[in-house]
Amino acid sequence: MQANTIRSIYALIHTGPAMAQADLAPLEAASELAKRCQGIANxxxxxxxxxxxxxxARALGMENVWVISNPAWPQPLQTQQLTDVFAAALASGNSLPCTPDTVFLLAAGAVGEEIAGRLAARLNGVPLGKIKQFEFDASGHMSATRTAFGGRLNTTLNCQAGPFFAAVRKPDNAMAAKPIDAGSTAVHHVLHSEPLRPAYPVTPMERSEQHAALEGARLVVAGGRGMGSEAGFTALYDLAAKLGGAVGGSLPTIDAGWAPVARQVGQSGKYVSPEIYVAIGISGTPQHMAGIDPHTKVIAINKDPEAGIFQAAHIGVVADWQEFLPALVSAWEALRPAQSNGA
Ligand SMILES: Cc1cc2nc3c(=O)[nH]c(=O)nc-3n(C[C@H](O)[C@H](O)[C@H](O)COP(=O)(O)OP(=O)(O)OC[C@H]3O[C@@H](n4cnc5c(N)ncnc54)[C@H](O)[C@@H]3O)c2cc1C
Structure with a gap:
């Protein structure tokens, strides 16, 4: 507990050709957190x-950026290899201070959360899990809020002595982050020459379906129990193909076999961060909404005007999808004749 020292906040990021915008979230989060605690973002x-x-990182005015690489490395690195490289860097001495009030942020998701836990164990730190929000009291002590039970409860963790390892998403006010002095960021290039431990053998699997993948989609068309049957999902795949999006589903639709499990969105499914999420026949329970990034614009189509999804929706349409979707597709085709004809 070092409330009077300047707190260091680190974003730990695995870069590579497959990197998505969500993978950069720790940069935004570290910058925002450092501003709130008058700390230093690295x-x-x-x-x-x-x-x-x-x-x-430069645009956010971060203090230091360490770029650790080796041209001989395979792509992508596996979690245990990433943990080794991060741990070696953090344990390397004075250049990357790792004190009891230091906070390390990784991207929320299976990989980031696993590395956060592994690093906390390696470096005698405290794993905080997936954190929604950090707060500081007047004396600079930190607490962290984690959601539980699908967003129904918030748990506040009193962060006494770390270092702390947390997984985060892009903060709600990330767009407001302004560069402090974009020219002041020191970039340090480090060649990691230690050999990597051998990778676990991975056998690539053929994708069992040819529809667009949910991961990284800029538009998701998701169906719920209100789609009524597997045939309802055929209409969703058609709509998604026309709009250039991917199909998602709520838990009951996966349980019913209307869509494969890889398309489940929510607390026990996938977390998606498209620009637009069209929720059709979905009631909007916390467990489902937990899988949608707060920055995503939600369009809800539901025949029940009291459906909870309308509380979260930016645009709501009270309609039976069986009547509304054909009208939507006709309007789309009238507006975009060249694209819808495949030209
Ligand atoms: C531990 C736990 C984890 C969970 N994880 C997940 C998860 O990851 N993802 C998830 O989705 N759920 C999850 N759930 C389940 C969740 O609680 C809800 O049961 C589920 O999200 C409801 O799915 P739904 O909205 O499709 O169905 P419903 O709640 O039954 O809603 C169906 C909606 O369709 C509308 N509708 C019906 N017919 C039409 C029509 N013709 N046109 C337009 N609208 C129509 C209805 O008005 C209704 O609002 C989890 C639950 C638990 C306990």
Missing amino acids: AVLVGADPDTAVER
């Missing part, structure tokens, strides 16, 4: 193609 980037992340 980033440690491990992997190939770091330029996008370096530019974002």
